[in-house]
Amino acid sequence: MTSREIREAYLNFFKSKSHHIVPSAPVVVKNDPTLMFTNAGMNQFKELFLGEATVKYPRIADTQRCLRVSGKHNDLEEVGIDTYHHTLFEMLGNWSFGDYFKKDAIAWAWELLTEVYQLDKDKLYVTIFEGDTSEGLERDHEAFELWKAHIGEDRILLGNKKDNFWEMGDAGPCGPCSEIHYDMRQDAERATTRGQDLVNADHPQVIEIWNLVFMQFNRLKSGNLEALPAKHVDTGMGFERLVRAIQGKSSNYDTDVFQPLITYIADKANIEYGTDEKTDIAMRVLSDHIRAVSFAIADGQLPSNNKAGYVIRRILRRAVRYAYTFLNFRNPFFHELVPLLANQFKGVFDELYQQQDFVEKVILEEEIAFLRTLTTGIQRFENYVTDHTSVDGDFAFELFDTYGFPIDLTDLLAREKGISVDMEAFNAALNVQKDRSRAATVIDAGDWIMVGEEADVEFVGYDVLKAKTEIIKYRKV
Numbered sequence: 001m002t003s004r005e006i007r008e009a010y011l012n013f014f015k016s017k018s019h020h021i022v023p024s025a026p027v028v029v030k031n032d033p034t035l036m037f038t039n040a041g042m043n044q045f046k047e048l049f050l051g052e053a054t055v056k057y058p059r060i061a062d063t064q065r066c067l068r069v070s071g072k073h074n075d076l077e078e079v080g081i082d083t084y085h086h087t088l089f090e091m092l093g094n095w096s097f098g099d100y101f102k103k104d105a106i107a108w109a110w111e112l113l114t115e116v117y118q119l120d121k122d123k124l125y126v127t128i129f130e131g132d133t134s135e136g137l138e139r140d141h142e143a144f145e146l147w148k149a150h151i152g153e154d155r156i157l158l159g160n161k162k163d164n165f166w167e168m169g170d171a172g173p174c175g176p177c178s179e180i181h182y183d184m185r186q187d188a189e190r191a192t193t194r195g196q197d198l199v200n201a202d203h204p205q206v207i208e209i210w211n212l213v214f215m216q217f218n219r220l221k222s223g224n225l226e227a228l229p230a231k232h233v234d235t236g237m238g239f240e241r242l243v244r245a246i247q248g249k250s251s252n253y254d255t256d257v258f259q260p261l262i263t264y265i266a267d268k269a270n271i272e273y274g275t276d277e278k279t280d281i282a283m284r285v286l287s288d289h290i291r292a293v294s295f296a297i298a299d300g301q302l303p304s305n306n307k308a309g310y311v312i313r314r315i316l317r318r319a320v321r322y323a324y325t326f327l328n329f330r331n332p333f334f335h336e337l338v339p340l341l342a343n344q345f346k347g348v349f350d351e352l353y354q355q356q357d358f359v360e361k362v363i364l365e366e367e368i369a370f371l372r373t374l375t376t377g378i379q380r381f382e383n384y385v386t387d388h389t390s391v392d393g394d395f396a397f398e399l400f401d402t403y404g405f406p407i408d409l410t411d412l413l414a415r416e417k418g419i420s421v422d423m424e425a426f427n428a429a430l431n432v433q434k435d436r437s438r439a440a441t442v443i444d445a446g447d448w449i450m451v452g453e454e455a456d457v458e459f460v461g462y463d464v465l466k467a468k469t470e471i472i473k474y475r476k477v
């Protein structure tokens, strides 16, 4: 089946189960102070779950474009390195608003996967919530009994709160969930280790594909749980992972969702995909990030130095950095992927097709500006390493402060040269700046805050801590 057929089969299946099919919401969220981007299919139905809006259709299904690049669900650092986390991905979902509950949700998921898509029953595993005494939450015995009708007991695994209790954010609707995992390892490898032991263990071939959430609670700002007025079902299935499972590929990027982009990039770079891990990662980053950046712009979020706009700018720059560093693109290239993508999503998400020229132009302008800074900074770096055997903290900080190099770029460039970066000294330099900024803000306008805490904020810089966590600093305006 092609990816188009797989998507259609999903929607048709739930249509046949009396679901109303709705369009995807934009990926940019404008009216919710707790969320910058749509990170799950359920976001657009939040009010329905909370009982704050009237239910017109008790059963709904769709494919929702989601972005997981900030806040509670942030996968950005994995993207391209692994082969199954994306920045923008489609989440196929079916919902019940006070209508069917666990029994039908489980039976239909099983029917769709094993009968319509013909996935191998012997490679499927499911998980149920094990319970959590600290919150007085019971094990999901009900889901366990229901799964037993479809799958052997030894394939029903217990999951902890991190994996089997879904929460949208720090507050909001939530509940226990059952996940479905698929073991895509080769037969020989499957014979050596049980799939049971690899579920939720970051194994690149044993992958979560679908999450069935049984919404029963609302988490209050205080952290306490209260029962929702009615019980609901909220499911989310990663479309690109599903396509990979059905098409029998060992990477999402090998499916027909990503191959047209990868092929185009590989051609233009004149480097074959699949020959070198570094260039492979770069091609995966580019083919992934163009989706996030393009749809964010099409949905109304231009790259900027503010909040959501800055997140998009960072993703765009991450792509340009990889293109520059590993694929030798010295001139703007990223924007060339837009027409390809727009065409691919024609009839699915027409928003991109309709604004193709505009999106392309915005990306091109960003590329030109960023390449200018990048070139100067990289030249500075090249000069530096001719007479240094490691990158000291002050220099890493200069690249950060003057050329906008996040520490991961400096680290990447240094590793390329086989030298190290003095992270401790870099962090110390960063702290000195932070103290300076803090002192300045006392006189200035107020305190530094994290994004999400305050609506009216202006971007003023960013901190990178321990190479992985980035705190974007904002100042009240």
Ligand code: ATP
Pocket (backbone or CB within 6 Å): 068, 075, 084, 085, 086, 087, 088, 089, 091, 163, 208, 209, 210, 211, 236, 237, 238, 239, 240, 241
């Ligand atoms: P994972 O454990 O793989 O990070 P998750 O548990 O965070 O996934 P859910 O919040 O349960 O994901 O989302 C529902 C489904 O969406 C997942 O089962 C998965 O198929 C898909 N999904 C989640 N995050 C991503 C991502 N970054 N890229 C692609 N698909 C994703």
Ligand code: MG
Pocket (backbone or CB within 6 Å): 073, 075
């Ligand atoms: Mg995740």
Ligand code: MG
Pocket (backbone or CB within 6 Å): 163, 208
């Ligand atoms: Mg998970």
Ligand code: MG
Pocket (backbone or CB within 6 Å): 163, 179, 208, 211
């Ligand atoms: Mg999950």
